[in-house]
Amino acid sequence: MVRLRHAVVIAAIVPALGAATARAQNAAPDTRAPQARDGALARSIDDALLSGRFEQAAALLARRANAGNAEAQYQLASLYRSGRGVPPDEALAFKWMKAAAEQGHAKAEFNLGAMYLSGRGVVRDLAQARSWLSKAAAQGSQDASLLLSSPAARPSKEAEGSKPASARETGRSQSAAPAPGRPLVENGRPLILDAALRGQTDAIRQLLAGGADIAARDEDGNTALALAATAGQVDALDVLLSAGSDADAKNKLGETPLMLAAAKGHVDIVSRLLEKGADVTATSPSGAGALSMAVRSCQASIISTLISRGADPKHVLEGGTSLLMLAAAACDAPVVRLLLAGATAINAVDERGRTALWFAASHGDASAASALLAKGADPTIADRDSSTPLHAALDRGQGDAAAILLRRETNIERRSPAGNTPLILAAQAGLTGIVRDLLGRGAVRDAKNNQGYTALMIAARAGHADVVKMLIDSGADRNLRNKKRETAGDIATSVGNTAIGKLLK
16 A cells, blocks of 8 residues: 655754764764753754754654653654654554653644544544544644544544435445446555556546545545645646546645645646646645745745745744745755745844854855855854854865855854864864965964864864864964863874874874
8 A cells, every 4th residue: 555644844944963973973072961962962853854864863853752852752753654764653653642742742642633533553542532632722733623523533423424415315435336347445445546646547537437536535634636746647637637626635734735746846746736726825734835845855946836826935934944944954056046036034043043044054055155145144143052154064064165154254263152163163074275264364273162172183083184284384282182181192092093193293
């Protein structure tokens, strides 16, 4: 059975925990307080989700989920439901969704109720479904209220009374009427769904002629039209639209066929749906719409089409994340430029203080950063943790973006949250050109970070011999010690960088 699931992933875009994994192994020990470490971990998770690194996100989420964080439990459950970054596993999805719901997480309560209602990951239990949906509704979830009032969530007698008159009179489901020579349902699944998914137009016509329900849904709430849109089956989509399929029908996650097609990059499907009047402004409960889904997957042609048909480039997602921020964090310059024209204020910040320029710097797209700067992006705006776009670029080894931002930087000694100056960050990343530029501009060679590491110590630990030599030639003090009383030479020797150790003698 083909299942199409789309996790409700909240995209508050945030920086990674530090440098890349290989560099992190060479970095100084993390002596931050537990609260600070947890905050950094949360930001790393959001960054991984935004960038589509779902395997990394799942591993980081598991750490927070096991520590009892309700939001992490909810997001991890969503990944298990969709199979993003982890194998699809309804049982584990239920486990983590229940854990989050039991802590009062409203969205988890709604999803847990829906899982009990549909029997996903747990035996179907109407009483439990109504209980959890009621809790979510009490917290203001309109989706929970709607689902509670639907026939599926009513007690059996009440649900029976809500059937269409024609169905009650005949005593059988309208969609189960036999077709000449072929069944309409196989193993409990309407055949029209698989025909749409595979683009079998003749089969769709025959099934409809035999009485198949064009509004039939799979267990995730996808109609045949939604499945055809997701799979890019244009001919099947045309047949279903001509037969009267609802172009704006939402699945259980609140996604319309237009959103699904936009997320998958099916330009022709998007155009067909718009021609048929699909609602370009529709959004899911998480606030996502066709345009934000197209931006997440960097679909330039679809973004252009949707904006020209009325999609709002000023739309802001949860956490204050603008579509321009989404594009800057994951897409290349052409996509960023598409959103620049009608985007919200270019220096707007999300709930953690990140601007679109901060995200472009972290992503490392120098062209996107240049485009934002040309439109008035302010490179001096730091996030809530005092990390500037330059810090973000250097921390991730994004040399080209860092070089552009460095030209606009007036305070080359501005420190990151860990006390690292731009010189220390550039030394850690092995960016010799940036190190040379900073030294030429008079950067303090022997500045120490919060653990007492200088740029020379960091470069020695990371194994960047060219940077070590450049710093020595500039007069860096090789005899300074960190808080562990280690010199740069001690550090190099302890990690096996013997050649560098000899340079430092």
